[in-house]
Every structure is written in structure tokens, then in C-alpha cells.
Amino acid sequence: MASNRLHRRRGFAAAALTLMLAAGAMLPVLAEEGMVNPVLGDQAAIDAGRKTYRQRCYICHLSQGGRGPNLFATTLSDEKFLMTVINGRKGASMPAFGLQLSPDEVWEVNAYVRSTDHYE
């Protein structure tokens, strides 16, 4: 079972990398804990992330969480954040944005929500 799980996880990461390369995305840093947001702290990315947040995320996640969890206090790793936005969450209302947002745009949203404690 354990080796199966490991195998699956490797496959998953490889598929994600392929997807990002295919999309012409900026290369993420592959650390032991997974992908790390390459634009964290970048002001242009934060500004772009706020725009995307307002247009796509605010309807549920509001200023500090609401219909969806407070993303400004997220404890998800960068990789888990990216994968949750791309694939959605089974059994919850979170839709899959993989066909609507590029990984770059998700990184920008991630950079934005990690730059402040609320939307305004």
C-alpha cells in the first residue's frame, strides 16, 4: 500500500509539472515539501493576484473568509494551494479552476493572500 501511494504521488507531481511546462509557466522551485511559489513577495504579482482574487475568489472567500475558508490565513503549502485551485475539492463547493486559471495566475493569487491578512 505504502509503495503504491508513493508511486501515485510521484505520478501526480510529474503530471503537474508537465501541465505547467505545457502552459509555458515560470518554473517552480522543486523543494522536498513540493513546489514553492516562485513569485512570493513580488509586488507586481501581488497586484495581479488581488485582481484575480476579486474577480474569481471573492464571491465565496470574501474579505476574510465566508462562504469558503479565509485564504489570508491559509495553512496549505504552496503546492497544496495550487493543486486545490486547479483540481477543486471533492465533497466541498470549491470548483476546479484548472481550465480557467493558469498556474501563473494561481501563484499570483497565492502571493496576494500571503501578503496581507484581509481583502480590501
Added chain:
Amino acid sequence: MLCCGPVNCGLAIQGDHVFVGTLDARLVALNIKDGSVAWEQKLEDWQKAYTSTGAPLVVGDLVVSGIGGAEYGVRGFVQAFKAATGEPVWKTFVIPGPGEPGNDTWPGDTWKTGGASTWQTGAYDAETKTLLWGTGNPGPWNSDLRKGDNKWSCSLVAMDVETGKIKWAFQYTPNDAWDYDGNNAPTLLDLTIDGKPRKVAVQSNRNGFLYVLDRKAGEFIFATPTIEGINWTTGLDPTTGRPAVTEAMRPVSGGAKVETVIPGFEGGTNWFPIAANPEKGIVYLNTNDWAMSLKAWKPEDVVYNAGQVYMGVDYQMYRHKEHTGFLKAFDVANKKWLWELPSALPMFAGVLATKGGLLFTGDQLGFFQAVDAQTGKPLWRFQTGSGINASPITYELDGVQYVAILSGLGGDPGFYFSGPKGGMLWVFAVDGKVADTTSFNPTIIETALPIYGKQ
């Protein structure tokens, strides 16, 4: 994309078919015996955020469906199909197109993405063969980007069931800026009001008012607030029902945050059906007393992109009183409120009235309860284990009367409350006994745990 959760409000049955709408905007007829697909029709393009969450309505040999998606720039419509074959019969846009009466209430091309979804099932007046279908908010929420009445958003639209032709319409909230959907279907009653026999449609609205309309021509008879402190309007015109808007409560694109607006956009009475005693002319309704803030984005930031959110505002709901939810009784013929039963949390369940003088409804605390229709006193309650966001039904089978309710957090309440998600159907018999709560009657999966020697 769905504004308000992956919900479904129900299905319809006729003959050998079960009709159900899908989140990807199809209407599907299933064969009742084996669940196979008898026919299906695309209502609209789900990638433009059209969706079907409402229950279809069967009238004669037609099955009728509305559509959702007003937060995403859809154009609302109602469509009828042959129930037997799925053949389209008519489709009526509730936002008039060019050349149709009312199109001039939309500047430029705003009618194309004006919302006015038809996400709840309408009512049917068999006597006049008329569908009475409620419509939702116009889009985007910024009312100054679509100056005009924006017909027929936030309205009740009367359509000939055979042709779909609009006979009349009544607009509850012209140029809505507050998401005051008018989708909740009206309850049809025959009453004497002010000494005159009237055939009325009674509708409890998100905008905080309970409307009484003459259903033959859509004439406004009167309206009454269902909650205290409504402040988006100073009142309704006594002849036409048109609201006098408090402009300070209307957010302006790029302007300051407006707060607190009463009621908040959830209403008033949201989707949950009201009940009536048709002989006494009394209606029983759940309504909510809460508030919101709205801040409208700059015009240049409000851009339509197919399939994306097209709201243009920041919004926030607020509780502002000890009690948010109320079950209330209103004597329509005598224009008099009779009693109210408060609840700390907002109500999101329909009401069922029985001829024997009982009301059934449920609350977010998970209690399914029976209430004395005359006094409003609770008579019995049962903890269902999750919030109740559905409508009770009652039916008789083999001489026993049953009451059934779905319990589970979903839709908008699922956004406001945490707790067990539930997802249970509870059925009670009038003379039933509550089962031992420690047993849950597990059914053995025979293939997994067969009796030894009998496999």
C-alpha cells in the same frame, strides 16, 4: 461555476418519466423503471455559467424549466418541452430583446448579459392556463451601469403555458442594486379583500415585503413589510407598488461602501416556499431580519467575460439583532400580522400547513418542528442532526399519514454555518414512535459478509 453551492431543488414526475435539471444546464428525462435516459436537452451553455438548480414543472403534456446564473451575466429565460419526447415547444426570454416591450429599460447591449435568472420553479394557475414565474436579480449588481427599470428582472412574469407569450409582469424591485431576487413562487389564493372577491398571488420577497397581487392582470393590491427597519426604500406607492428608493442605500460604482442595508441580499424571504390556509386566507412564512454592506467597483473594473463572475461589488452579510429568523403568520384578507416565532439563526426552510391546524418547518439548529397554526406555539420538535434547508412534505400511504423533511447544510446556509453536513431524509408517521436512538438498522452487504455455508 455556481454562485451559491452545487444545489438541486427537486425533480418532477409524470407517467413513466422523472425530469431533472443538471448543473451543466441540461434537462434530462429518465425512465422511471430503470433510470435510463429517455431524452435530454441542452438548456444553455454551462461554460457561460448557465446552470439548472430548480425543479422542472410538468403542466399537461409539457415540462417547463427555468435557468440560473445571474451572477455570471446570463440572460434569463423559461423554456417548455414536450414531456414525452423532449421536443422544444417554446422559449421565452424574461429580458426582452430588441423590438420587444421593455427592451428600452436596458441601456445599449446590457440586456444581453442582464441576468434575471429563473432559478426557482414557478406557480401554475390552471384556471387561466398561466405560468407565474419569478425572476432574479439583474447583473452586474452595479445598478448605475444599467440605468433604467431593467425589465423583467426582480419580477413576477405571467406566461401563457401553451405559447410562452408574456401576458403581464409585475416588477417588485426596478433597477435593483441589492440582489433582491423575486424568484420565490407566489401562492395562489381566492379571497375577499376590501369587500371585493379577488384572485390573488401572494409572494414574500427578498426585498423585505410580502406582496399581494391580482393574478389575472398583475395589478398591485397591497404589500406589507415582513421585517422591521427596511431602509433601501422609504415605502411603496400604494397604487402601483413601485418603491421610492433611498438613494443613500444605493451603491455607486467607484463610490463609498454603503452600510448597513436592510434587508441583506439573502432577504427577507429567500427561496423557501410559504404556506397558506386557503379557507382562512392566512399565510405562514419564514423571513429573516439581517443586513449587508455593498461596495461597487469602478466601472472600468466591471468587465463581462463569458463564464466568469459578473457582479462588480464587494459584499458582506451581517447579523444585527438577537434573532435573525422568524416564522410568521399573516392574515391576507384582513391585512393583519397574527404572531411570530423567532429563531436565533436565519430560517432557510419551507413551511407546510395542514388542514388540521399544524405547521411544519425546520431551522438551522437542526430542529424539525410542529407549530400550532393558530397561536404560533411550538408543539413538538425533533433534532435531525444538521440544518434544515428544504421544504417538508406530507403524504398518505396505506391509511397512514407521513411527514418528511430533508436535513443537511447546503446552498447559502452551508456558507454561513459550520456543522455536520447531514444529508438525511427523515420521515415521521403521525402515530409513529421514535426508534431507539442507539440502533441504526445496518443492512448487511450479503456478498461481503455472507452466512457461512450459504455463499
